[in-house]
Amino acid sequence: MKNIFALLLAALLLLCAPFALAETTAEEPATKEITFADLLSAAQAGDVNAQLQVALAYYQGSEEVEQNTQTSYDWFMKAAEQGNAIGQYNVGVMHLNGILGEVDYPSALHWLEKAAQQGHEYALANLGAVYSTGLGVDADTEKAIAYYQQAADLGNDVACLQLGQLYYSSQEPDGKTMAYEYFVKGAELGNSQAAYNLGVMTANGEGTEADVAAALEWYTVAADLGHARAQTTVGAYYLGDNGVEADYDKAFHYFNLATQQGDVDGLYFLGVCYEQGFGTEVNQESAKTCYELAAVMGHENAQKRLDVLQQMQAYMDAANGGEAAETTEATPE
Numbered sequence: 373m374k375n376i377f378a379l380l381l382a383a384l385l386l387l388c389a390p391f392a393l394a395e396t397t398a399e400e401p402a403t404k405e406i407t408f409a410d411l412l413s414a415a416q417a418g419d420v421n422a423q424l425q426v427a428l429a430y431y432q433g434s435e436e437v438e439q440n441t442q443t444s445y446d447w448f449m450k451a452a453e454q455g456n457a458i459g460q461y462n463v464g465v466m467h468l469n470g471i472l473g474e475v476d477y478p479s480a481l482h483w484l485e486k487a488a489q490q491g492h493e494y495a496l497a498n499l500g501a502v503y504s505t506g507l508g509v510d511a512d513t514e515k516a517i518a519y520y521q522q523a524a525d526l527g528n529d530v531a532c533l534q535l536g537q538l539y540y541s542s543q544e545p546d547g548k549t550m551a552y553e554y555f556v557k558g559a560e561l562g563n564s565q566a567a568y569n570l571g572v573m574t575a576n577g578e579g580t581e582a583d584v585a586a587a588l589e590w591y592t593v594a595a596d597l598g599h600a601r602a603q604t605t606v607g608a609y610y611l612g613d614n615g616v617e618a619d620y621d622k623a624f625h626y627f628n629l630a631t632q633q634g635d636v637d638g639l640y641f642l643g644v645c646y647e648q649g650f651g652t653e654v655n656q657e658s659a660k661t662c663y664e665l666a667a668v669m670g671h672e673n674a675q676k677r678l679d680v681l682q683q684m685q686a687y688m689d690a691a692n693g694g695e696a697a698e699t700t701e702a703t704p705e
Contacts, residue, residue: 408426408429408436408437411425411426411429412426415447415450418454420451420454420456420459423447423448423450423451423454423456423459424447424448424451424456424458424459426447427444427445427446427447427448427451427459427462428444429444430443430444430447431444441466441471441472442472445463445466445471445472448462448463448466449463452483452486457486457487457490457491457492457495458487458492460483460484460486460487460490460492460495461483461484461487461492461494461495461498463479463483464479464480464481464482464483464484464486464487464495464498465480465484465498467479467480467483468480468484468498468502468507475508477507477508477509478508480502480508481499481502481508481509484498484499484502485499488519488522491522491526493522493523493526493527493528493531494523494528496519496520496522496523496526496528496531497519497520497523497528497530497531497534499515499519500516500517500518500519500520500523500531500534501516501534502516503515503516503519504516504520504534504538513538516534516538517535517538519531520534520535520538521535524554524557527561528561529558529561529562529563529566530558530563532554532555532557532558532561532563532566533554533555533558533563533565533566533569535550535554536550536551536552536553536554536555536558536566536569537551537569538551539551539554540569548573548578548579549579549580550579551569551573551578551579552570552573552578552579552580553579554566555567555569555570555573556570559590559593559594562597563597564594564597564598564599564602565594565599567590567591567593567594567597567599567602568590568591568594568599568601568602568605570590570593570594571587571588571590571591571594571602571605572587574586574587574590575587575614584614584615584616585616588606588609588614588616591605591606591609592606595626595629598633600629600630600633600634600635600638601630601635601637603626603627603629603630603633603635603638604626604627604630604635604637604638604641606622606626607622607623607624607625607626607627607630607638607641608623608641610622610623610626611623611641611644611650620645620650620651621651622651623641623645623650623651624642624645624650624651624652625651626638627639627641627642627645628642630642631662636666636669636670636671636674637671639662639665639666639669639671639674640662640663640666640671640673640674640677642662643658643659643660643661643662643663643666643674643677644659644677646658646659646662647659647677647681656681659677659681660678660681662674663675663677663678663681664678
């Protein structure tokens with residue numbers, strides 16, 4: 373649920389149009405540079421959009437405005453009390469996350485429901501999460517689905533993902549089929565986890581026919597959207613896994629992407645690529661580094677490969693030492 377409840381700023385930035393004052397001359401239009409003082413003056417005069425911008429300024433903080441969550445909340449509340457859905461949503465999320473110090477579920481529900489009644493997709497998605505997990509209310513799957521469905525109909529990718537997960541884990545006869553359909557919708561809206569789930573389901577033949585090529589396509593969609601686990605999975609496919617034709621350059625590329633995000637399996641396989649020269653030149657030191665890092669993260673196979681490399685190095689050192697001894701051995705007179 374973390375990815376749902378952390379939408380405060382994202383929703384505000386997407387839905388709150390920038391405040392601007394403009395004046396024109398007979399010759400050409402000119403736009404006045406807006407200062408925070410201008411925004412504050414407009415907000416104090418009751419301009420809802422300015423109130424949202426001031427609230428955001430206090431929430432984020434800057435060189436011009438000292439960060440202050442209480443003042444941010446107060447300005448969001450002024451917008452909310454004027455019936456603004458964005459203000460209502462942000463007040464609700466601040467209560468839901470306990471940003472002012474303590475979580476206040478009743479207040480969170482009150483303001484989220486007001487925003488939801490105006491069709492605010494993030495408010496609807498958050499209410500779905502609230503009823504799905506039972507945060508401050510009795511868990512109610514039917515209500516959760518209803519809220520998620522409204523958000524999904526508005527194009528909310530997270531709601532599509534959550535609906536897919538609910539149907540996937542349900543006992544409904546067509547649960548897997550419904551899950552697949554919602555994951556498709558979420559993936560088409562750019563949700564990487566939904567695309568990854570489609571890869572898993574397609575590989576396993578859940579909700580659709582098993583199809584290795586189609587599974588790889590979905591995994592690749594997720595990988596290209598930045599899903600670390602999908603990146604590792606795509607890399608493994610291109611090592612020749614599951615009957616896919618090997619492409620070591622692509623394998624190395626995706627393992628490298630996954631490693632940059634801290635995926636331990638991606639790190640291990642990157643070590644394999646360096647050790648074997650898959651998609652890159654053989655580099656035993658780089659392989660050892662990858663294995664060491666993965667082993668510290670608890671990867672058993674990485675530890676095994678590291679042990680093998682260390683044994684090989686010890687053998688080579690011993691052999692080289694013996695040759696050196698023979699070379700430097702004194703000749704009897």
